[in-house]
Each structure stands twice: as C-alpha cells, then as structure tokens.
Amino acid sequence: xxxxxxxxxxxxxxxxxNATMNCSYKTSINNLQWYRQxxxxxxxxxxxxxxxEREKHSGRLRVTLDxxxxxxxxxxxxxxxxxxxxYFCAYYVNNFNKFYFGSGTKLNVKP
Amino acid sequence: GAGVSQSPSNKVxxxxxxxxxxxxxxxxxxxxxxxRQRLGQGLEFLIYFxxxxxxxxxxxxSDRFSAERTGESVSTLTxxxxxxxxxxxYLCASSLVWSSGGADTQYFGPGTRLTxx
Numbered sequence: 001x002x003x004x005x006x007x008x009x010x011x012x013x014x015x016x017x018n019a020t021m022n023c024s025y026k027t028s029i030n031n032l033q034w035y036r037q038x039x040x041x042x043x044x045x046x047x048x049x050x051x052x053e054r055e056k057h058s059g060r061l062r063v064t065l066d067x068x069x070x071x072x073x074x075x076x077x078x079x080x081x082x083x084x085x086x087y088f089c090a091y092y093v094n095n096f097n098k099f100y101f102g103s104g105t106k107l108n109v110k111p
Numbered sequence: 112g113a114g115v116s117q118s119p120s121n122k123v124x125x126x127x128x129x130x131x132x133x134x135x136x137x138x139x140x141x142x143x144x145x146x147r148q149r150l151g152q153g154l155e156f157l158i159y160f161x162x163x164x165x166x167x168x169x170x171x172x173s174d175r176f177s178a179e180r181t182g183e184s185v186s187t188l189t190x191x192x193x194x195x196x197x198x199x200x201y202l203c204a205s206s207l208v209w210s211s212g213g214a215d216t217q218y219f220g221p222g223t224r225l226t227x228x
Contacts, residue, residue: 033216042220042222043217045216098167099156
C-alpha cells in the first residue's frame with residue numbers, strides 16, 4: 001500500500017508547548033499537504049509544500065520536507081486547546097492515480 | 112459562496128439495501144473527490160472526477176460501488192447491496208482544478224456517516 005505512516009498516533013501536550021508530527025511516504029511525490037480534521041468529519045487544508053522546498057511556514061505552523069528520507073514533519077508552536085484535532089499528511093502518487101492520506105496523528109492540547 | 116455540502120449527514124440502512132450519497136461541490140470547482148474513512152482510521156481514496164469524467168475507477172472497493180457526476184456539479188456515490196463493512200464516513204471534496212502532482216487544495220464537505228445494520 002502507498003498509504004503514508006504518521007507518528008505519533010496520538011500526542012497529548014499542555015497548552016503553550018510545541019507539537020511535532022511526522023509523516024513518511026513510500027514513493028516520489030511532487031507535493032505534500034497537511035490537513036486537520038475536527039471530530040471525525042470534514043478536513044481543512046493547512047499547508048502545501050512542494051518537492052523542491054525544504055521548509056515552509058504559515059503562522060504557528062512549520063512544515064519541513066526531506067525527499068531523500070521520504071518524510072515530512074508538521075510543527076505547531078505555542079499550541080492552544082483549539083488545536084486539538086487529528087492531523088493528516090496527504091500526497092498524490094502519479095503511478096497509482098490517487099491521493100494518499102497518512103494514518104493521522106491525534107493531538108490533544110490540554111488547557 | 113457556500114462550501115462543499117453532502118447529504119444526508121447520517122444514513123442508517125439495513126444490510127442488502129442500496130444507498131445513494133450526494134455531494135454538492137463548490138460552484139466552479141472542476142475536480143471532485145470521494146473518500147471513505149472508517150472509525151479511527153485515515154482516509155481511503157475512492158475516486159476523483161475531472162469535470163464529468165472519472166479517469167480511474169480502480170479505487171472503488173468493489174463493483175457494488177459506483178459514482179457519477181453530472182453537469183460538472185453534483186456527484187452521487189451509490190453503494191448497492193450494502194454490507195456491514197461499508198459502515199464508515201464518506202467524505203467528498205472539491206478543488207478548483209485538477210493539476211498533475213496533487214497541488215490543488217481540496218475543500219471537504221462534512222461527510223455522510225453511513226451505518227449498515
């Protein structure tokens with residue numbers, strides 16, 4: 001399967017701490033996206049990083065991409081209780097003509 | 112102006128019945144995607160449409176699953192002879208265009224929670 005793996009599966013931190021989630025994938029990709037999902041329903045796009053980029057920032061989010069290791073990480077700085085959600089990486093695999101989502105990291109930020 | 116909408120939001124059906132799930136994408140979005148998400152798991156890609164055309168249907172889990180899109184707008188996902196393992200949340204997303212390499216932001220609907228008894 002081309003489904004990405006994410007770790008940790010679950011992460012519990014205190015408000016104000018940083019949260020880091022990792023995504024590994026299995027094949028060459030052109031872009032990688034991160035999404036957030038609240039309460040098991042619709043997902044919200046957070047950030048896209050292209051294969052020729054190594055790092056990208058958006059507000060309190062920082063995404064890195066290491067194509068040699070086929071991995072990406074999402075860092076949320078100064079976390080808030082409202083950041084509590086599941087986070088997924090997503091990428092398109094040309095050979096399989098499909099989007100693949102990682103297995104997700106469930107983040108719990110305690111107030 | 113509205114986002115992606117899906118109906119029904121919840122569907123409970125008996126094993127063996129057919130169900131039809133509907134997705135209304137954002138107006139003007141040419142690409143549309145269907146996913147399945149089992150409880151506590153990631154998203155499983157089912158099918159995408161470029162306009163009215165679905166270039167690759169191989170992601171559909173079985174021949175009981177079919178999807179259509181008419182007029183570059185509404186799409187329906189039909190599951191025939193439902194089985195208990197079909198129970199999941201079915202998510203629809205749309206994006207402005209379809210670009211090779213997966214560079215398009217997908218906007219997701221709230222999903223339809225299907226329960227097969």
